[in-house]
Amino acid sequence: MNEVRAGCCVVGGGPAGMMAAMLFARAGVRTVLLEKHADFLRDFRGDTIHPSTLEVMDELGLLESFLLRPHQEVTTLAGNLGDTPITVADFTHLPTRCKFVAFMPQWEFLNFLAEEAKRFPAFDLRTRARAEDLLWENGRIAGVRAATPDGPLEVRAGLTLGADGRDSIVRRLAKLDVIELGAPMDVLWLRLTKRDDDPHETFGYVRDGRIMALIDRGAYWQCAYVISKGTLDELHCRGLDEFRRQISAIVPFLADRVGEIASWDDAKLLTVRVNRLRRWYAPGLLCIGDAAHAMSPIGGVGINLAVQDAIAAANMLAAQALRGDVNARDLRAVQRRREPAARLTQSLQLFIQSRIIGKVLSSGRAPLLHRIPALVRWLPFLPRIPGRLVGLGLRPEHVLNLSVR
Ligand SMILES: Cc1cc2nc3c(=O)[nH]c(=O)nc-3n(C[C@H](O)[C@H](O)[C@H](O)COP(=O)(O)OP(=O)(O)OC[C@H]3O[C@@H](n4cnc5c(N)ncnc54)[C@H](O)[C@@H]3O)c2cc1C
16 A cells, blocks of 8 residues: 655546646645546546636736647627527626637646646646545544555545545545536537638527537537437437437538537537535535536536636645644635635526526527527627626636745
8 A cells, every 4th residue: 555645635637626736736735636537638528718717827927828728719609599699798898818718628728737737846646546535534534545556545634625526426425415406408519520611709509499509629619419408318219310400400500511420429418417515625625616516517617616616725725734734614714715606606507597598498489598689789788797707707716825835
């Protein structure tokens, strides 16, 4: 059995865990980050780096080098409601240096953070290390036992961060209570070739009770086809030809390439789940990101909330972790700071899920949605409100300790 001692043990190298590990290590806390995969090259898991996160990259002096990585800069999110174009969110008036969302493959973002973090001697990334159990000492979580290719590894730490996503084993082992909030939809993800003469600016399409979103990933479109929860079998029964026909009907310019969907294996199901922990912490442990609050894909805000949690955790706990003295009051303070933003964002997502998405999928029409074009004609500044909610979030965090130890 290998054993290492650290000030902080982070489980999960997603946006929350990677950002947290980098910031704790930057503050001089010896930090071990356990990631079960060998690298960050995984399936599509969201691409959106929001202006609030870009602001933090700027504060850390990393923005210029970060923006050298392949990305697209999107200043407005637009949609097509039938044949009517609508602007859903406008980021151009945000009080931030970057007035756009950077669409960047998540592995680029994570690789970038990992490379930057490796410059801090206190940062210790262990890939192919799967957390399997919690270590307990005197009624307190004192680290994690992980399986690695070299055998079991025990990481003993004064603070453990559960950043292992919506299927978090850490929160399960710590017996933290999950409140399920529900979602009326699931999402099928697929790729279709992008051509030079395709329209670029449109993101969401709603037509005849069907919804699709398209994310520009350079050579191809990452497509999200929204279905009513639990109806995948029905879709399969209707057959692949009918699925291809539906996609062509919603987004007509894709009709010439829907044949690229060769089998149902090309359309991967994301089961949408919205939930949050009643208590994000236990003695010695704090959950952040999706492990604390799994978000609906609406607004594409999961990555940014995860990053904001990580910044708050580092701001509020690094000094105590350095002293080896993190107590329950400190952990509760992080939940108190971050929970209102997560709860309010989930409430907005639930409202949109039930008042718009659920209604479009069940009856083909959501009165609220169909009023938007007229409202925007009347009040052209309206898209700035979702622009602010999505781009900045409800409680943007800033890195407080900018000096590196
Ligand atoms: C298909 C899809 C599309 C999405 N689109 C968007 C989008 O456009 N914009 C957006 O903001 N959000 C999007 N999301 C949500 C977003 O991916 C999450 O909200 C965000 O990644 C949460 O970050 P996290 O670090 O908390 O968790 P995760 O990103 O889930 O990271 C958890 C990490 O923990 C690791 N891990 C898990 N268990 C263990 C273990 N036992 N031991 C060690 N490591 C472990 C995992 O391998 C993973 O790297 C999408 C999600 C999916 C699935």
